[in-house]
Amino acid sequence: MQNKCTLKFVKSTSFDPWYNLSLEECLFNNIKENEVILYLWQNDKTVVIGRNQNPWRECRYNELEQDGGKLARRLSGGGAVYHDLGNLNFTFIAKEKLFNINKHLQVIIEAVKLFKINAEFSGRNDILVDGRKFSGNAFYYSENNCYHHGTLLVSSDINKLSKYLQVSKEKIKSKGIKSVESRVVNLNSINSHININNLSKSLEISFQDLYNSEIREIKIFDGDSSKFENLYEKYSSWKWRYGETPNFEINFYNRFLWGDLDINLNLKDGFICDVAIFSDSLDTKLIRDIEEAIKNQRFTKNHIIEKVDNLKNFYDINVIEEIKSWISKQDI
16 A cells, blocks of 8 residues: 655746756755655747757757757656647656656546546557557656656647657667657647646646545746756756767667667777767666766777676666677677
């Protein structure tokens, strides 16, 4: 039986992605025991990339910025997403003992069911209706704190989504998709009565129903970034969003079922002196640990495979074996 919890509802009135991600991390860092937070937020004309993604590969950032949009990078893994005011973002935040992804997904599914829309969770991180995606999800964990966040397409501009996101040929082939337009759907195209405001209210209702408890506290944040100035400075910085990525001598890329892996290496005297790995994998820690494992190692196939193999006790052994098999086939 799950512990009794206190429900808290938080909403941002800002449309600035750097502010909203700062607020999300602030809530995450300060989550209390026996508390579950549902945080709702919207970004205007924004591309948000995953923690380990390469912005040059994932989006047309020049066009986005020329059109007055913003690029943002989140803490969680997963792929790039486009946000506008026809999209509603949600975040569930809790300590590990109360963190229940299935329950969070059920909150979303029950909320849209109030509009006679039958949805289901599918794949790595998608919620679908009639086989088309209206919600992508990602997750982040740090010690005992956890969050699960995602998008809800209500009346988003699908053409802009296609314009700013560039889906790699490898990803299209591995997922068997034809285009961004063919695989996503706005909820209001299924039920014209649904909008951001009444969907927000439905989420409140289903949140309380699924947790069998009343929301104890409602907080509305107005966009004042001075409350968490350091976090805002991080999320808005060029370094966080684009990274100080050097020009790499060697690049290996592959698309796996669990995500892509883009390994970039610089060498000095036969050793790997710089490493940058980009990925849309949901497991952000795995990517960082691979970077750490192979940095400063001798640049030989056997050395790299050995260091990756050392991670098999901490991660899915099938994933580690796939990576090792792929590396063994590279021309090193």
